[in-house]
Amino acid sequence: MKRILVRAPNWIGDQVMAYPFFVALRRRFPEAWIAVICTEWVKDIQYKSLVDEIFVLPKRKGDSLFKSAKVIFEFSRKIKAQGPWDLGLTLPNSFGSALILFLAHVQVKRGFDTDARGFLLNERVHWNPSHEIHRAQAYLNLLPEEGGAPDKTELKIPDFDPIRDWPSSDPVEPPHDPYFIIAPGATAESRRWPAEKFADLITKMNSLYTLKAVVIGGTAEREIASFLLKKGIAIEDYTGRGSVASLWKIFRNAKFTVCNESGLAHVASLCGSKVQIVCGAADPRRTRPLGPGKVQVKFNPVECWPCEKNTCMFQDERRNQCLEGITAADILEEVESGFLSS
Numbered sequence: 115m116k117r118i119l120v121r122a123p124n125w126i127g128d129q130v131m132a133y134p135f136f137v138a139l140r141r142r143f144p145e146a147w148i149a150v151i152c153t154e155w156v157k158d159i160q161y162k163s164l165v166d167e168i169f170v171l172p173k174r175k176g177d178s179l180f181k182s183a184k185v186i187f188e189f190s191r192k193i194k195a196q197g198p199w200d201l202g203l204t205l206p207n208s209f210g211s212a213l214i215l216f217l218a219h220v221q222v223k224r225g226f227d228t229d230a231r232g233f234l235l236n237e238r239v240h241w242n243p244s245h246e247i248h249r250a251q252a253y254l255n256l257l258p259e260e261g262g263a264p265d266k267t268e269l270k271i272p273d274f275d276p277i278r279d280w281p282s283s284d285p286v287e288p289p290h291d292p293y294f295i296i297a298p299g300a301t302a303e304s305r306r307w308p309a310e311k312f313a314d315l316i317t318k319m320n321s322l323y324t325l326k327a328v329v330i331g332g333t334a335e336r337e338i339a340s341f342l343l344k345k346g347i348a349i350e351d352y353t354g355r356g357s358v359a360s361l362w363k364i365f366r367n368a369k370f371t372v373c374n375e376s377g378l379a380h381v382a383s384l385c386g387s388k389v390q391i392v393c394g395a396a397d398p399r400r401t402r403p404l405g406p407g408k409v410q411v412k413f414n415p416v417e418c419w420p421c422e423k424n425t426c427m428f429q430d431e432r433r434n435q436c437l438e439g440i441t442a443a444d445i446l447e448e449v450e451s452g453f454l455s456s
Contacts, residue, residue, distance in 0.1 A: 115147055117197065119220055121204040121211040122152040122160065125301075126358060126377025127401065128249065129156045130384050132205055134404070135253035136164040138268045139203075142257065151193070151214065158359040159381070161279045169193060186210055190217030205253055207241070209234075224258060245399050271404045274384050276362035283359035288367045289350055293326035294319070295364065296349070297373035297382065299335045302424035304395035305374050307437055309338045311392075314442035315372065316347050323454070325369060328352050330361060330378070361385075365407075370453040372445060375401065375411075383407040388453050392445060394437040395421050410452045414439035 149167040202220035224237035365385040375396035383403035393413040397420040
């Protein structure tokens, strides 16, 4: 039996975009034992129906290079002991992700030839930085030639069943009344629409429709929910409730979701929600959610867009102009025409 080791993406959105990769990998190797290495951040959204074993990377102990290297060496030793491994695929482009496969004595190590790590891989795949290549397609391009080259149909999201793929996550129960979701979080400031604009949007929605606004997210988003409540805006605060995987029922039952270009945008669409993205510095050609939920992306194409930087290069009135130029009225118009017109 072939034994395959996959280093999964580190971020929520990237892990969701890797879903077609995992589906295609299992189709090509239906009898293989497939194990995945992932960070704590994405362990709950690994696809249990497609992989047989999950290894969670230990958290880094401090910021020193020595301590980080020690964690990788100790972890790799444990992975090696679970072998032998016939094939290793690293989806992240980092040096460390390839180093783990190398130290675990994986026989065939396959990944993009980036980050000065080519000598760690014996099957190096050329990295094409083109903006026209979606990240999900890039992951598919890492599949070995065995079984044939990826075709266009593999890029489409097949039927996703959260009960089957995320069985350990009890779903958070949604409100009984009709509602829409506000997911105001994003890792980078260049992708976070200001809380004041979300407040303006919810106020406009509340004046026009009998839909509850449900705010979701983690600790950082709890502060935004508190800000909205202090302004007297009617919301249901669902921040901090359960894991990302446990939100699937809330997404599936919502009328639509409004969010930044973030991991939750991908989770929402994967779980079947209609998704309206307020897009800042991100490039939707690379990272637009694939569905199956309908996705609309609103962007403000200023001269420097899309820079894909986490922090805006400007410190004057042009700072985050790609986001600041999008108004609540813009998003309301998009939502009404795309999701509420029928």
